[in-house]
Amino acid sequence: MTRRLSASAAMCLLTALSSLSFASSHREAPFISGQPQVDGTDLYMFRSYEPSRQGYVTVLANYQPFQDPQGGPNFYMFNQNALYEIHIDNDGDGVEDLTFQFRFKNTSKSTAVSVGGKAVKIPLINSGTINSVNSAALNVRETYTIDLVRGARRGASRTPLTNAANGQTQLDKPADSIGDKVFPTGYAAYANQHIYTVNIPGCATTGRVFVGQRKEPFYIAVGKIFDLFNLNPLGPENAGNNNDLEAKNVSTLAMELPISCITAGNEPVIGAFTTASLRQGRLIDGSPRTGLNRATLEGGPWAQVSRLGMPLVNEVVIGLEDKDKFNASKPKDDATNFADYVTNPVLPALVEQLFPSAKAPTNFPRTDLLTVFLKGISGLNQPANVAPAEMLRLNTSTPVTPAAGQNPLGVAGGDNAGFPNGRRPADDVVDLSLRVAMGALCVLTGPTDALQVGCKPSDAPAGGLPFTDGVRKSAANYGTAFPYLTTPLPGNFNPPAPAGTTYP
Numbered sequence: 001m002t003r004r005l006s007a008s009a010a011m012c013l014l015t016a017l018s019s020l021s022f023a024s025s026h027r028e029a030p031f032i033s034g035q036p037q038v039d040g041t042d043l044y045m046f047r048s049y050e051p052s053r054q055g056y057v058t059v060l061a062n063y064q065p066f067q068d069p070q071g072g073p074n075f076y077m078f079n080q081n082a083l084y085e086i087h088i089d090n091d092g093d094g095v096e097d098l099t100f101q102f103r104f105k106n107t108s109k110s111t112a113v114s115v116g117g118k119a120v121k122i123p124l125i126n127s128g129t130i131n132s133v134n135s136a137a138l139n140v141r142e143t144y145t146i147d148l149v150r151g152a153r154r155g156a157s158r159t160p161l162t163n164a165a166n167g168q169t170q171l172d173k174p175a176d177s178i179g180d181k182v183f184p185t186g187y188a189a190y191a192n193q194h195i196y197t198v199n200i201p202g203c204a205t206t207g208r209v210f211v212g213q214r215k216e217p218f219y220i221a222v223g224k225i226f227d228l229f230n231l232n233p234l235g236p237e238n239a240g241n242n243n244d245l246e247a248k249n250v251s252t253l254a255m256e257l258p259i260s261c262i263t264a265g266n267e268p269v270i271g272a273f274t275t276a277s278l279r280q281g282r283l284i285d286g287s288p289r290t291g292l293n294r295a296t297l298e299g300g301p302w303a304q305v306s307r308l309g310m311p312l313v314n315e316v317v318i319g320l321e322d323k324d325k326f327n328a329s330k331p332k333d334d335a336t337n338f339a340d341y342v343t344n345p346v347l348p349a350l351v352e353q354l355f356p357s358a359k360a361p362t363n364f365p366r367t368d369l370l371t372v373f374l375k376g377i378s379g380l381n382q383p384a385n386v387a388p389a390e391m392l393r394l395n396t397s398t399p400v401t402p403a404a405g406q407n408p409l410g411v412a413g414g415d416n417a418g419f420p421n422g423r424r425p426a427d428d429v430v431d432l433s434l435r436v437a438m439g440a441l442c443v444l445t446g447p448t449d450a451l452q453v454g455c456k457p458s459d460a461p462a463g464g465l466p467f468t469d470g471v472r473k474s475a476a477n478y479g480t481a482f483p484y485l486t487t488p489l490p491g492n493f494n495p496p497a498p499a500g501t502t503y504p
Contacts, residue, residue: 092383367454
């Protein structure tokens with residue numbers, strides 16, 4: 001039976017949720033809400049489960065949330081004045097050891113057509129159908145480079161990754177999924193031409209990269225959650241609640257990296273996080289000169305404005321006043337800057353106020369949350385010499401679970417290759433995050449604290465309850481080969497309102 005809210009509890013939750021975004025890291029902080037091109041939404045990291053690729057780790061960093069497929073005429077290019085980065089910590093000290101830096105360039109071809117005897121530039125990013133890399137019909141060519149930095153991301157030298165086919169450093173990004181008519185051979189076939197085998201500096205084994213638009217993989221009943229948790233949190237895990245991101249696309253930085261080249265010594269656990277940075281100086285040109293194709297001049301040092309590791313941290317853990325600070329911070333400083341949000345979390349108290357029988361855990365400080373968010377779980381994905389730092393951690397020695405055998409509840413469902421040991425596209429991080437917040441680890445660790453999380457079952461009266469938002473997917477909803485995320489929805493896709501829908 002769905003529990004009902006008192007008026008006071010409803011108002012309390014409304015106030016709290018007004019500063020939280022359960023849509024993973026979509027528009028989660030005040031500043032980044034106005035900078036969608038550099039808004040990191042989700043980070044995935046897992047041992048590749050494509051056949052014959054188990055010696056690799058796949059990292060997917062998604063940016064630019066809530067993309068309507070029909071969002072022309074510019075669609076969703078990356079910001080050529082931004083720096084996008086994927087960082088890997090391979091010794092557990094909370095500091096990046098490898099950084100892959102992505103820079104973008106959008107080049108207008110100034111395509112023109114003759115109108116009444118005059119050559120007039122077209123207002124679109126394409127002038128006809130597209131079926132190949134850098135097609136003649138593309139009016140704007142979007143390219144990118146990837147540099148590898150070993151050590152401190154700003155203090156060390158950069159070395160470019162190169163296309164293994166021709167040695168070039170410049171790679172093409174596919175145009176977004178404008179519509180079915182634009183791509184007569186199918187968008188999937190066109191986009192797959194942009195999967196590159198690349199040489200990685202200092203690595204004897206090649207990797208693969210893909211950068212481009214994908215169908216939004218994250219799933220959640222975010223509308224019902226914002227509507228004062230207008231759902232049954234203890235109902236069926238696949239209750240048919242609406243996945244409010246089902247009709248959206250997203251922009252993905254995808255890398256497949258050899259495990260041997262990103263781990264260090266005998267330590268199999270790696271941590272990862274992604275960031276985006278903008279230049280500190282920006283001059284707005286109210287009347288840009290013809291041909292420059294820019295409305296701003298930007299320069300100065302880089303300023304980090306987006307950061308993402310574990311899902312839902314900045315949304316439901318970090319307080320409103322510190323959300324921008326979190327996006328600008330480094331993982332190594334988390335224990336100093338944000339520990340109180342983890343050891344004394346707000347979310348469980350709100351859940352208890354909404355649903356009084358769902359008692360919040362009583363162990364303070366919440367060492368269980370400190371473990372899962374800042375250290376990793378002992379024996380699963382915690383480095384030997386770990387320093388507290390929030391990032392997504394993966395034990396690269398954990399055997400791969402094929403797609404057909406994956407459990408969306410990951411470790412909690414008996415599948416150690418899933419969340420929180422890394423994160424795969426189908427892992428249900430919403431359900432899992434709710435359960436962990438309510439003390440699931442205290443229950444799973446048992447009376448002897450087998451997981452070394454510093455609590456026991458009696459500390460979490462509701463820790464064994466199957467909290468859910470009623471939305472569930474499986475690995476069958478995604479691809480089984482790199483880059484795993486599925487073909488984006490086309491621009492001509494615009495789902496009709498359900499039958500019988502009326503509007504005031």
